[in-house]
Amino acid sequence: MIGRGDDFAATGEAAPHVPVLLSAAMHWLAPRDGGLYVDATFGAGGYSRAILATPGTRVIGIDRDQTAIMAGFGLVDGSGGRLTLVEDRFSNLNEVCESQGASAVDGIVMDIGVSSMQLDRAERGFSFRLDGPLDMRMGSDGPSASDVIAAASQASLSRVLATLGEEKFARPIARAIVEARKENPIVTTRALAEVVSRVLRPRPGEIHPATRTFQALRILVNEELDELRGALIAAEAVLKPGGRLVVVSFHSLEDRIVKTFFADRSRVGGGSRHQPELHHAPPSFKVLTRRPVVAGDDETAANPRARSAKLRAAERTDAPAHSAEQDDTGFPSLADVMKGH
Template identity: 50%
Template structure:
């Protein structure tokens, strides 16, 4: 049996490897395994790797690496916030997280992530829990508008929500192309511009998979898990994710303002020291892999300071609460 062919190309691969170096003999957790692109490169560089993914469809790629690198690759089925469980008590030198949806998920119409293909309105990475169809057909108009605005930064969120509610009153919305057409009809489409459903689909996917909660929990888990000198590399694909990571690494962004009328508190020693400035894909990679256009890599080295308790305030995590008018 041949090795499974990956339809997904890992973005900023060389930059991620550089951020986690040195890798020979290191133990690295690949928190978002996908098709195993980062894991394979890390293994080729001499590291031992634990891959994590909640998507059952990645099993063939994990099995292939386990067979090729016996004793150096292990797979943990679960959410990437469970870094400590995946480590199983082993010392870990580095963690890499690639946030968001993979190309192979987008390319499978039956997964319901893409507005370019007809498929069930699903979007569940794990295949379990509430689907996008449940949200689209179950939330109130105000809740839908708030969700689309908070998680998709869609300025036409109220118009889109109103049109969705009107359409579902006739028949349940269950197909991705059906939802995309409703949105396009509502806001129109500019020639050469992004598809008008892009931001709404992003918002639904984030909500279905609790992506912001997962990201925050994973960042603090990495802070607890990594020893002094340990390295964390995080690749994000839109500004909301990138803002969370940026503020997590820079504690001056989350400390809050101090009154100039009060004695100034001593600046605490940071938990993270940046490896380098944020990295983005060059022209060659963007031409080869369009998904890399929006990617940003932030990386840092763990200091000796004790880990913080999990706290999302100050990280700029968008808020959406059911029942909010």
């Protein structure tokens, strides 16, 4: 829990759980008096609270989940006008900053993925631990996971599970889902988990057989990988020279996108004496963490979710932002899957 030495002790608000790698995130973000920061994935407000513990800081918090925004009103009231919350996708963070009169900011922190607030609410449909509607949407718009299950072809489902869930048994699981939905629509988390469990039997000491299937559907429904790429590009556009970007990810697909983005944006040249020098745009970032920062034994013991977390940080240079075009990664898109492609 966050200690009571910050500005919010007098509000009477219960302190939230410390987010994963909080200490490391604040070390690399290095908030300073008078700085303006973006908590691009507000969630329960843990990072925002930690930033605001530095006197004189201001924070723009973004979350596409209306529930998270509403739950943060108490923190806004206790901030003395230093915290502003905006309901939006974090890929739109540059437009959000502009709407708040901020043309540039001193730092941005992103905690990628689903929050415990979402996992612990059965009605949100994120977890097979709790039976509820098969929804998984972080916002309130777009197709739900049950819509995807109902509309996607067997080939599309197999590709989604294999690429976004890194599921080795994607084909038999997809086949089982298609056969099961012929009998009854799959509209609850328990129903989907049971279908997967008929293909992959649970084994003691291993993750639940449906874990990767649920991960794949959640990533697809919320277009998380495209959102992440868009957010990194937006961060590059809005950070001041010397401003820092800190990203905490929880699985290899996310971490690979962050690592590749930082490598591309920090590249200073190429070639050799045998090859002509490659021409690159001037580096827009300086990488601060050559290797990802991971949680220590104490943190993973207290919070098992921290086991898979990786933190990467980089500092903005004074070079212009690179091209804002996003590369086609080859991952399945929600629109194509819903068309049965």
